[in-house]
């Protein structure tokens with residue numbers, strides 16, 4: 001009986017909301033028509049030909065096109081919330097703000113201040129909200145409603161309240177590909193971090209699945225909304241650990257209505273590199289250490305391998321000669337401590353001329369003025385060839401390659417690294433030529449770039465102006481293009497460093513040198529940093545990481561937020577992960593997993609020889625259990641071998657190493673050989689990460705006790 005009447009009320013309320021949603025979509029269709037029309041009219045204005053008309057055209061076309069794009073991308077689930085306020089006012093909350101023809105608000109943008117209460121109001125602090133309603137829909141059709149009655153005292157008698165727990169309802173849906181959209185269900189503690197002030201540094205910490213990545217991305221969308229000029233103009237940089245992860249989060253930003261953020265992995269932050277190779281964790285830790293800066297400094301000042309050991313020039317019948325020691329003296333004089341080698345090239349040449357001039361004065365008769373002496377030498381091919389070999393223009397890659405030579409490596413690291421550390425580096429640069437840099441190498445290359453400076457380039461030839469000449473007609477380009485053209489364009493595209501905001505995800509794994517690399521690109525930025533120290537793969541002491549981070553952020557003011565609810569894992573799955581990390585860190589505060597599925601994780605203990613079959617069977621079982629993604633997580637060195645065991649299965653099965661699994665989320669996970677993951681250099685904390693990736697099903701397959 002109750003059920004029937006509940007169902008009846010639900011249908012009634014759905015019909016009420018459907019009516020409003022219909023009004024919104026009708027208005028949306030009107031707005032789209034208007035935007036297309038404005039775009040067309042804008043183009044027609046070009047025919048008028050006056051300068052003013054052309055500028056107006058630019059603005060119209062640009063704004064209309066952006067508006068139309070927004071209207072198209074925000075279509076699905078446009079309206080997702082409703083607030084009934086004390087006093088009778090009613091607001092709908094959605095992916096974008098929409099007003100009717102009389103400028104009355106039909107939907108408030110989720111990022112607008114008026115929508116904040118939707119995320120923040122609680123029964124203890126209702127903030128004027130009587131009833132909060134979540135509206136679920138599929139395209140234009142309302143399919144469900146969930147209410148929270150926040151202020152029963154203030155509720156009118158006829159107010160209906162339906163459903164229980166919108167959050168849990170939304171969480172039990174499978175994730176599918178990409179992160180589930182959480183705009184509708186952002187929780188209070190998350191909302192506070194998302195809307196934290198745009199200045200200084202916002203630090204967000206929290207255990208697995210607490211929504212750190214979600215918060216970081218929503219924050220990027222929020223900042224762009226709150227101060228578009230500042231953040232779209234300067235740009236927002238979002239840095240994630242790996243390419244796999246960056247692809248995964250790339251699908252989320254457009255769904256937040258933002259396509260203006262720049263996404264980069266740590267291996268692709270520096271232009272020209274797209275590194276995906278990973279070093280073993282202990283090697284990466286040495287490469288990421290601050291002490292490497294001194295090592296690189298030594299390398300950047302070292303003599304070039306195979307450089308000429310002598311300079312002999314026959315000049316006006318006299319022999320001018322500088323031997324190895326003299327050449328080395330000249331080089332050192334030009335390159336005193338801290339000097340940047342590429343920038344000092346001219347100074348090095350000047351010193352060389354000085355040395356030759358001093359000799360010539362004693363041995364050449366009819367010596368011309370010094371200037372003429374220099375230009376005579378500079379014209380000679382043999383001398384120019386010598387200069388090229390003696391002091392070439394260096395690229396960071398060229399110098400890093402020197403480290404593959406054991407003798408040079410020893411010389412550069414002597415006294416700075418321990419014997420064990422030097423041993424770890426030996427051989428680790430061998431693959432540079434054939435396979436390109438590893439992710440950790442990219443920070444070394446960026447450091448070298450700074451230590452050596454850039455070879456001065458010939459001034460770029462001007463290409464185009466602000467006018468395009470086409471078919472004899474002079475046409476003004478779009479103002480947006482002109483704006484772009486007036487920026488130092490090569491810099492912005494190539495190695496832009498003036499981001500207005502930098503978001504760093506999985507910050508617990510950013511090495512000291514990587515902090516420096518990111519810091520160079522955010523010197524004037526405000527920052528959002530999210531991470532979980534308990535999930536770090538950094539071996540040993542993490543205080544060096546903290547110090548490097550602090551240096552990158554220098555004295556900027558900080559706000560810290562802690563997220564405490566795990567939305568990803570079922571409580572049954574998180575219990576397994578918690579058991580593992582508690583052994584290592586008994587005092588760690590763990591998040592609360594709010595959702596129970598009643599399905600216990602499966603733990604298989606099998607003989608080595610059975611691993612391939614049991615793993616494959618487990619994956620096949622999960623393929624039947626869940627519709628979404630399945631992650632097979634392996635020890636780092638065994639990825640390819642194990643991928644072979646599950647070859648030929650559908651695309652929704654992804655095989656990743658425990659390190660690559662960072663930040664990822666799957667509906668089901670099959671975790672292979674936990675004991676091997678735990679004894680790897682990155683250890684138990686990486687196993688903890690791997691065990692907390694699944695939303696619904698977890699199977700572990702082990703041949704050794706763990």
Ligand SMILES: Nc1ncnc2c1ncn2[C@@H]1O[C@H](COP(=O)(O)OP(=O)(O)OP(=O)(O)O)[C@@H](O)[C@H]1O
Pocket residue numbers: 167170171175179180181182185186187190206207208209210211212213214215532535567568662663664665692
């Ligand atoms: N308020 C929320 N409502 C519904 N789902 C949420 C909410 N917050 C987070 N989620 C979901 O929880 C999952 C975990 O979020 P996210 O990946 O951002 O967590 P994380 O803290 O970055 O995790 P980790 O540190 O383990 O990588 C995602 O599927 C996300 O969509």
